[in-house]
Amino acid sequence: MDTTEKYQLFGGAFSAVMPPTIQDVSDMREIPDNQEVFVHTSTDQSIIVELLEYQEGMTDSEAARYHFEDVASSNSADGRSEILSVEPFPMAQLSLTNCASAWLLTGLQQVSKFNEQALNTVNIHLFLCRLPQYSTDLLVTFNDPVVIDPFSSSAVGGAAETLPRWTCEDLNHLVCSLQLHDPGIFG
Numbered sequence: 001m002d003t004t005e006k007y008q009l010f011g012g013a014f015s016a017v018m019p020p021t022i023q024d025v026s027d028m029r030e031i032p033d034n035q036e037v038f039v040h041t042s043t044d045q046s047i048i049v050e051l052l053e054y055q056e057g058m059t060d061s062e063a064a065r066y067h068f069e070d071v072a073s074s075n076s077a078d079g080r081s082e083i084l085s086v087e088p089f090p091m092a093q094l095s096l097t098n099c100a101s102a103w104l105l106t107g108l109q110q111v112s113k114f115n116e117q118a119l120n121t122v123n124i125h126l127f128l129c130r131l132p133q134y135s136t137d138l139l140v141t142f143n144d145p146v147v148i149d150p151f152s153s154s155a156v157g158g159a160a161e162t163l164p165r166w167t168c169e170d171l172n173h174l175v176c177s178l179q180l181h182d183p184g185i186f187g
Helices: 060-074 168-177
Strands: 006-009 014-017 022-024 035-040 046-053 081-088 101-111 120-131 136-147
Touching: 014 168, 060 081, 060 101, 060 120, 060 136, 120 168, 136 168
Parallel strands: none
Antiparallel strands: 006 014, 022 035, 035 046, 046 136, 081 101, 101 120, 120 136
């Protein structure tokens, strides 16, 4: 895929420039309608774009923390996660003009694949765009495994990483290029 070409998300309601070497997980299995899930073709990295319920009654940084803890719970990483930073994202860099505020959270989680005993350490880079006018929090989560347990199924055949890994710069390019084309997606 050409890295300058915009990828259609949610049936064309959104678009963004995606990093190279992506594979759309919906080509392999069913994905919930509120998610777009992509994996790197030769690493265990993934990117998830989600449209979630707007978290009212919280500050923006609290909402970012809430979504991180929700991801940790979904990953069965409760008690094995740590938030390293929560910072406002520069609004001037965003193409998504509907965004009321944007935040970037960086954290760590220890997670297992397929309910295995082995735990992998994963850097979590979470971009939160608040869209209160649509009662929506848009979340982009970049999962970047940094330590793979030798007994994890991810370690099997993992020595063949030939394609460059995604970076935080790839995530930044994605979120800065994100655009809304059809507000009808919000109902």
